[in-house]
Amino acid sequence: MSGIGPLEPGEGTHEWGTSGPDDPPPAGGLAHGPLARLYRRRRRAVLTALTLALLLAGGGYLFATRQHAPRPRPAAPPYPSQVTDVSYLDDVAAPRDAETRTFSFAVLVSVRSGPPVTVTGITQPYEGLSLTSAPRTPFRIRAGSAHKVVITMHVRECGKVPADAGLPFLDVTLRNKRAIEVHSFILGSRYAQNLSQALRAACVTGSG
Structure with a gap:
């Protein structure tokens, strides 16, 4: 019988049964x-x-x-003077006692943001005056809050106080986590007028 038998693998080939995995x-x-x-x-x-x-x-x-990678440093808190405001509230009261020559007024101390601010001192520039505050220093104010502070001034020597206070200010010592600062707050023309009137009344009454 003629025909073609099974194919033999050629050179370079192999059968599937003998291949690798x-x-x-x-x-x-x-x-x-x-x-x-x-x-x-x-x-x-x-x-x-x-x-x-x-x-x-x-x-x-x-x-x-x-x-x-370097970690970003947290932002430093603001200086206390950058976030603290002092504003004049009440008119200066007339001297209550001719003997003591004292008068009082009120300011509002507020802190806008940042860590709490401690008011450690309040002074004024005139040599013939002394002052006290209520509440007494030091006192602390948190961010977003305000304290009413009553300032009482005592005229010690009329010759060393101005007859007309032009631009009077208060020196307030402030402290927070960032720094301690002494900042001068000018309280405006109404405060200057009222302070001048109170000083004249105290000295004229006392001298009489």
Whole structure:
């Protein structure tokens, strides 16, 4: 009987039955056989291992760069004079006693933001005057709040007080976490007029 017998593998080729596990499966019915499944499993394992290696390498890089990146410093709190206001509230009261030559007025001390501010001292520039405050210093004011402070002045020597206080001010010593400052607060023209009237009344009454 004439015919063509089974094909012999040529040079550089091999049969599927003698191939290694890494060779792809042949087309046809063997694509669903045990060797094909083994090939697919090995391929999936290799791809999974490569993916994990890439993820680990990327995570390690991010961790290393994050560890060495400089952390931003927190913003420094403001200076106390930048967030503290002192405003004139009440008219200066006339001297209550001709003997003591004292008069009082009120101011409002407020803090807008930042850490609490402590008022450690309140003074004024005239040598012939002394003052006290209620509440007494030191007292503390939190951000967003205000304290009414009554200032009582005593005329000690009329010759050393101005007849007309042009731009009177209060020196207030302020302290917070950032610094300690002495800041001069000018209380405005109404305070200057009322203070001048009170000083004249105290000295004229006392001299009489």
